[in-house]
Amino acid sequence: MSKQQTPFILVDGSSYLFRAYHVPQLQRMTNSEGMMTGAVFGVINMLKSLIKEYDPSHMAVIFDAKGKTFRNDLYPEYKANRPPMPEDLRQQIKPIHEIVKAMGLPLLVIEGVEADDVIGTLAKQACAEGRETLISTGDKDMAQLVSQHVTLINTMDKNNPITDYDRVIEKFGVKPEQIIDYLALVGDKVDNIPGVNKCGPKTAVKWLNEYGSLEGVMENADKVGGKIGENLREALPQLPLSYELATIKLDCDLEYKPEDLTLNEPDLVELKELYGEMEFRRWLTEVLKEGGEEISEEEDQESAIDRSKYETILEQKDFDKWMEKLGKADLFAFDTETTSLNYMEAQLVGMSFALENGEAAYLPLAHSYMGAPKQLDRDEVLKTMKPLLESDEVKKVGQNLKYDMSVLARYDIKLGGVEYDTMLESYCLNSVASRHDMDSLALKHLNHANIKFEEIAGKGKNQLTFDQIELEKAAPYAAEDADITMKLHQKLWDELKKEEGPTQVFQHIEMPLVPILSKVERNGVLVDGKLLLDKSQQFEKRLKEIESEAFDLAGKEFNLGSPKQLQAILFEELELPVIKKTPKGQPSTAEEVLQELALDYPLPKMILEHRSLSKLKSTYTDKLPQMINPETKRVHTSYHQAIAATGRLSSTEPNLQNIPIRSAEGRSIRTAFIASEGCKIMAADYSQIELRIMAHLSQDKGLLKAFEEGLDVHAATAAEVFDVALEEVSDNQRRDAKAINFGLIYGMSAFGLAKQIGTDRNTAQDYINTYFARYPGVEAYMDNTREKAADKGYVETLYGRRLYLPEIHSKNGMRRKAAERTAINAPMQGSAADIIKLAMIEVDQWLQDQPGIKMIMQVHDELVFEVEEKYLDEAKEKVPELMAGVAELSVPLIAEVGVGDNWEEAH
């Protein structure tokens, strides 16, 4: 007997297919082969949530079949206006069907009728058996099926998902029994069902309420006056056809009865395959977890991760054996386990190794939970391993080896032979793929869900540190990490070495940079915490003053830091004009808006000052002092090498790449970045590096000449665009020309330029036109770049770093335009990133013999050093020389250097 408490669910798959296809967020979903997967995701996601909510015993998922239906025989024009199904939607149908089947759900695709008819028939049968039926659909025509026992649910309608009998009346104004009459009168443009001309929902409801049914309306047609009455009378002959077309068939000849439509056990192996193809990572993980054993039996033996082979090294003889193996290996995978993700605090707990033949082992050194087995002595082990770990001959591969290098450095081991890093292999292959962490890579490339740290350590504030984790759990986790790293490397390197440019970038830029970044991070920056905290107090005082003034103006107290409350005050209470809206449609309170309002009203100006001060306080003067390492008294950032799509570094905890400089108040924060006793801060930055790269890439004669002659390039641009002599360029003209130059680097639009320089877009367009007329080489270069991007699907930097542009062929004009701007920007921003990375490598080489000079920061086009005073002269000469010498461009590459007691002075 069937369970009566759960409803019989009929899912209108075709309706969801189209709706999911048109959801903007799903439209950007593709797998790495470029196949669109958004509709698959949308439909399956809907099914999953439906099952989760109702836990049905009986259910079916129904799709339209290909080909004509009986309605086409009734009326050849039926659905004749429908454009053919887009190819990228058609492709997604088969995977959906397969996933539905693999999920164990009955799938019905019946030829000659539509999905609606199958649903109607099954609903009627179920009804007759007294079953509660739930039809999941986004199609309003289904309202005709609603009764006391049949309800509609539209999971994509967040506000009103359920349509029951009363809701039909509320929504349509007529009863479910009248829906067909209603549809016949209104007609349907999309399905090409004729109705009464000019009769919309309002009129149809009015007539049906007056005359009860279509029949009633037709009988009383001559009573309806006006043009609409004429239309009705004109439509009379065809209304019965419309009625028939709009009627969902309730007597299809089906093989199945409702009670046959039971759910089967999901086929996890099949689901794994399908989710893998679609690259639905979360669901793939779920499936792998659910069916671990079942699936691993099916796994291809070669690529399978076999945890049973892992060894745990507790005895000296095992250690000796592994030392021999590692010493003989050309390459081994290596990973450290520690007590913290923070490289300055981490204590070494163990190490794991893996060989190319698949052998892997965990060497625990400092597990200290109750009952932990005796482990080899950490110091002894490190002493023995030091030559091996430092050897350049024995190559290592790791995942984010910078971290392991930093940890080992604190045990006086300088990891050598750092040859491959899987994170960077993945990044060089495709920097656009959002994540390069091991979990994602293992899933993507090995189809393997590795043991997650949270699974063995727990999460939240009770999370264990690695030394507290039992060896039984820690060893497979750790050994697996090394094993996976090796297998990932084998796969990724195989792919990477096929591509010359990315391989060059990997070998000559990214890998050599790893030890340097580790060193720069560990060097750290000396920060005067007291100076910052004093500033915090000054800021606090001023903030209080501003607040009380603002409360007076607003007439009440409110939180100046809350955009939402501010919105209410400005645009509701004070009724200031709304200038711009946020993406969600709220009136924006962004800086540019307040700037404009500040011209006419006092409050916005105060808000602006408040915002900028509280930003400075919370982000910099309050937080930076807390980031000072108590041991070194310095701030140690983390540079991330595999985040920015263009090849730049990024910096976190704290971000040292966005320390204020543009405003005087903000800039003063840099005075807290100081040098230790007897040292100075030296900052060296590339002058106009991106514009110089543009000159080089475009080979534009005018631009090359301007740089060749050492002109002020913004002034030179102004002279050309505004047609004045170089000496006559005004400050304003130079400022606008500078905006134009930046705009070029960003893939400028007239709109963007106009906004930037505060003019209208026609004027901005004139400037752009003039610029391109004066610098035709630049325009040609921009066009070429766009073309090349469209042709190859990627753009590249001077050194062969690639940036893929999956949206360059997007049918959505805005996305495509955005991809084109990225295409313009990426070669310049990315080449500049390559150049400064090369410079770091050169400078570091020189610094090997210069213990008095330390590299302490990188800020995209600037390198910062802490230099003992006696080496200052040497550093001032050599560093800019090395920086300028890394690239041979068609224009001079220039690095400028400044020195001071703090970072502010050094500029």
Add this chain to the structure above:
DNA sequence: TATGTCACG
């Protein structure tokens, strides 16, 4: 966790 805002190159 998402959103809005703002700090930098």
Add this chain to the structure above:
DNA sequence: GACGTACGTGACATAG
């Protein structure tokens, strides 16, 4: 004709 638009990041506060 309307739409919505400069490129790349990270951190913070607020609010759900």
